Amino acid sequence: MSDHSPQPDGQPDGGPHPPPTPERPFATLSLEHSSTVDRVAEELRRALFDGEVGPGTPLRELALAEAMGVSRSTIREALGALVAEGLATREPNRGVFVTELDPQAVHDVGLARAVLEVAGARRWAGASDEEREAVREAIASFRDAAAVGADPSELTAAHLAIHRSIAALAGSPRLLALADALYAEIRLGLAKVDRIRRNAEDQVAAHQALVDLLEQGEVETAARELEEHLAHAETSMLEALHLPHDEGT
Amino acid sequence: MSDHSPQPDGQPDGGPHPPPTPERPFATLSLEHSSTVDRVAEELRRALFDGEVGPGTPLRELALAEAMGVSRSTIREALGALVAEGLATREPNRGVFVTELDPQAVHDVGLARAVLEVAGARRWAGASDEEREAVREAIASFRDAAAVGADPSELTAAHLAIHRSIAALAGSPRLLALADALYAEIRLGLAKVDRIRRNAEDQVAAHQALVDLLEQGEVETAARELEEHLAHAETSMLEALHLPHDEGT
DNA sequence: GATTGCCGGATTGTCGGACAATCAGGCGTT
DNA sequence: AACGCCTGATTGTCCGACAATCCGGCAATC
Numbered sequence: 001m002s003d004h005s006p007q008p009d010g011q012p013d014g015g016p017h018p019p020p021t022p023e024r025p026f027a028t029l030s031l032e033h034s035s036t037v038d039r040v041a042e043e044l045r046r047a048l049f050d051g052e053v054g055p056g057t058p059l060r061e062l063a064l065a066e067a068m069g070v071s072r073s074t075i076r077e078a079l080g081a082l083v084a085e086g087l088a089t090r091e092p093n094r095g096v097f098v099t100e101l102d103p104q105a106v107h108d109v110g111l112a113r114a115v116l117e118v119a120g121a122r123r124w125a126g127a128s129d130e131e132r133e134a135v136r137e138a139i140a141s142f143r144d145a146a147a148v149g150a151d152p153s154e155l156t157a158a159h160l161a162i163h164r165s166i167a168a169l170a171g172s173p174r175l176l177a178l179a180d181a182l183y184a185e186i187r188l189g190l191a192k193v194d195r196i197r198r199n200a201e202d203q204v205a206a207h208q209a210l211v212d213l214l215e216q217g218e219v220e221t222a223a224r225e226l227e228e229h230l231a232h233a234e235t236s237m238l239e240a241l242h243l244p245h246d247e248g249t
Numbered sequence: 250m251s252d253h254s255p256q257p258d259g260q261p262d263g264g265p266h267p268p269p270t271p272e273r274p275f276a277t278l279s280l281e282h283s284s285t286v287d288r289v290a291e292e293l294r295r296a297l298f299d300g301e302v303g304p305g306t307p308l309r310e311l312a313l314a315e316a317m318g319v320s321r322s323t324i325r326e327a328l329g330a331l332v333a334e335g336l337a338t339r340e341p342n343r344g345v346f347v348t349e350l351d352p353q354a355v356h357d358v359g360l361a362r363a364v365l366e367v368a369g370a371r372r373w374a375g376a377s378d379e380e381r382e383a384v385r386e387a388i389a390s391f392r393d394a395a396a397v398g399a400d401p402s403e404l405t406a407a408h409l410a411i412h413r414s415i416a417a418l419a420g421s422p423r424l425l426a427l428a429d430a431l432y433a434e435i436r437l438g439l440a441k442v443d444r445i446r447r448n449a450e451d452q453v454a455a456h457q458a459l460v461d462l463l464e465q466g467e468v469e470t471a472a473r474e475l476e477e478h479l480a481h482a483e484t485s486m487l488e489a490l491h492l493p494h495d496e497g498t
Numbered sequence: 499g500a501t502t503g504c505c506g507g508a509t510t511g512t513c514g515g516a517c518a519a520t521c522a523g524g525c526g527t528t
Numbered sequence: 529a530a531c532g533c534c535t536g537a538t539t540g541t542c543c544g545a546c547a548a549t550c551c552g553g554c555a556a557t558c
Binding site for chain 4: 499500501503504505509512514516517518519520521524525
Binding site: 080081093108 | 282284322325326329330333335341342357358361364365368420421422423427430
């Protein structure tokens with residue numbers, strides 16, 4: 001929860017820069033300093049999300065250092081970041097391991113999601129125009145992705161982007177940062193079992209219906225609908241995790 | 250968000266160990282490994298909360314290393330932890346500084362608090378007995394502290410402990426971890442302006458009334474009451490931060 | 499045969515030193 | 529006053545080192 005928007009990759013912030021004004025001529029310019037640690041952490045995240053290293057796998061400092069051609073110190077710092085994001089777990093004097101999602105953790109993530117997203121949905125009317133528009137755009141992207149039959153991982157990303165935009169309605173960077181961390185954990189759990197996706201078209205329709213309710217001011221109905229949707233998603237994810245017989249690559 | 254309970258000191262978890270059973274004879278035993286980094290981080294937190302180093306102060310690696318008699322690497326790691334908790338901010342190539350709370354940040358913290366605590370309050374009936382009991386105990390402690398006229402910092406701690414116990418009602422470690430981070434930021438902001446506390450007895454009564462509502466099942470009323478309380482707390486904190494003329498020491 | 503004691507390899511935790519890259523501020527030049 | 533340059537301070541990253549800790553296996557013990 002450091003810079004309060006780890007933005008674990010995948011969902012672009014959407015917020016374009018403010019236009020330049022006569023008094024502030026270069027307001028559009030910005031440049032992201034990328035430290036080595038950042039790049040290492042990013043690469044590790046990618047590997048986790050792509051399922052290249054499964055839950056429980058130890059992340060050895062020396063091995064990683066040699067593999068990525070950087071010093072052990074740098075790896076150590078990057079691992080610290082992953083641990084802080086919940087993607088990995090540090091066991092003192094034993095090392096850090098890719099986080100394993102037990103049913104309890106899945107439930108907790110579901111619970112936390114519900115609180116954040118319902119809070120966002122309830123604030124639909126009070127949110128800014130940009131925030132509401134972001135939700136519509138997220139749905140549109142999801143619809144497009146489903147239409148062209150994108151791969152499961154892209155569908156998942158687009159799907160989560162919708163929920164993220166809903167959580168963003170609350171207008172709190174800190175809450176959004178937590179939501180991002182939760183979505184990252186979800187992606188971690190779904191890395192290897194993405195195929196379980198049901199009919200994408202149905203999903204699009206369901207989410208569209210949800211937003212329709214919001215647009216019509218039926219906030220409470222939408223909130224209940226959302227909670228149900230999330231409860232369903234949770235059991236669905238539990239099933240997926242209980243059938244880890246994926247047989248070796 | 251690593252172990253999901255940084256427990257930034259102050260509020261003990263309250264949850265005692267599960268009793269030993271015939272099959273698990275030593276369930277009560279546990280031992281906290283304290284690494285050097287942990288202790289450094291803890292000492293830094295203390296210094297921040299006690300106002301020994303004010304917001305905006307740069308935390309120089311070399312200086313800290315020499316002062317605390319540890320290596321720069323260790324300091325660096327500890328600073329990373331503080332940054333991850335939001336207590337400090339890292340500016341690339343410039344160093345890490347004690348976080349300064351601008352009005353916008355205060356508002357965000359207030360917003361996030363409201364979401365988390367209201368969510369907890371709404372779940373009063375659904376929470377476990379221990380969690381409800383924790384709220385009552387927190388209030389009792391606060392009352393005691395007010396009665397014996399404890400110092401402001403202790404009062405603040407006891408006060409926040411109440412709100413923490415309410416957030417805990419939601420039953421989600423992840424949400425609670427975020428709440429802890431928020432309380433830590435609040436403590437940071439209040440480090441030097443603790444005296445603004447109004448009549449402690451009134452505060453006790455107000456919180457007692459809130460819990461009474463919950464006990465009576467008036468959840469929605471309690472939720473509204475709580476939101477109002479938090480909004481008030483926010484403006485009160487803003488006032489405090491706008492009068493930083495603390496002079497001397 | 500189960501428990502205990504001990505050894506060895508692997509890995510982390512911490513240290514110290516080193517150096518390039520970057521930044522802030524001062525100083526002189528134009 | 530704006531620009532360019534230099535210097536000192538600080539960070540980012542690297543390397544090598546060593547003790548502490550942990551795991552596993554093997555031998556000794558009851």
